[in-house]
Amino acid sequence: MAASTICIPGQRLGSTEEFQAGKGTYTRQGYVYSSLAGFRHESKQGEDLPELQVLLEDQQTVVPEVGSVVTVKMTSVNPRFCRCAILSVEGTPLTQSFRGMIRREDIRATEKDKVEVYKSYRPGDVVLARILSLGDAQWYLLSTAENELGVVLAQSEAGVNMVPISWCEMVCPKTHSKEFRKVARVQPQYLIQPAGT
Incomplete structure (x- = not known):
């Protein structure tokens, strides 16, 4: 822009x-x-x-659209789906919040019947996802069934940002404990550059 x-x-x-x-x-x-x-x-x-x-304001007013890649923060997780708050669309921060949902069958592209939601996402995780459709009651239905989509930032129980070690595991650099996640292979265009770089 x-x-x-x-x-x-x-x-x-x-x-x-x-x-x-x-x-x-x-x-x-x-x-x-x-x-x-x-x-x-x-x-x-x-x-x-x-x-x-x-x-009128020096900020973009963006609305999530079907097919857009969004950054979300997980708010709740259960065995069938997880709910999240949409933070930005295609790298542009939102001025108002939107709600999203990732169903169990939309987490991975393969072995969908073996997916365990809690082994993919936890509340507080920051995730890249793609909008599939506008679901019921103003919930956007999201998918992470691409290699480029999934967890980009997660904190361990020790409160430290974890480091990905594979496509399905992250490790805490402080306690060295491993946790399961659906890890994203982040593409450069979705990384938000810090101010002054």
Whole structure:
């Protein structure tokens, strides 16, 4: 995403050959213009032209969509599914919270009948998942049935961040105890860079 800049109403933002109009913008004679005072944002989705938006706050308003990769934090785990809070979509932090659910059959791509939810996720784990659909009662149905998806951050019982040692185990560097997890093989585009790097 390009750095956001301040816009005023009527300001020309770009050509309709390069961009499509989003929230807070309009098109006229082949150009996209700002319809309000705010911050300019660009977002790219798939093969479409980048979308230009003008938002009142200097932050993106994103909504999870089917197919998006999201970062979630596990809130509860039971033998059939786990519930989570969606923290970010495609690396963009959310301004409001959304609820997600990963069913037992959506945890792994193979040997689905042998999956044990508690050996994959625990409350507090930070997980990369893909949105399958909008389920009942505003719960997003999520999947981690890809090698790139799964636990990216987990704390041991000693309160230390654990280190992955295989696709299904993590170890506590303090106590050296091992715990089962569905570990993600994280792709660089999903890593959020710390400020100043």
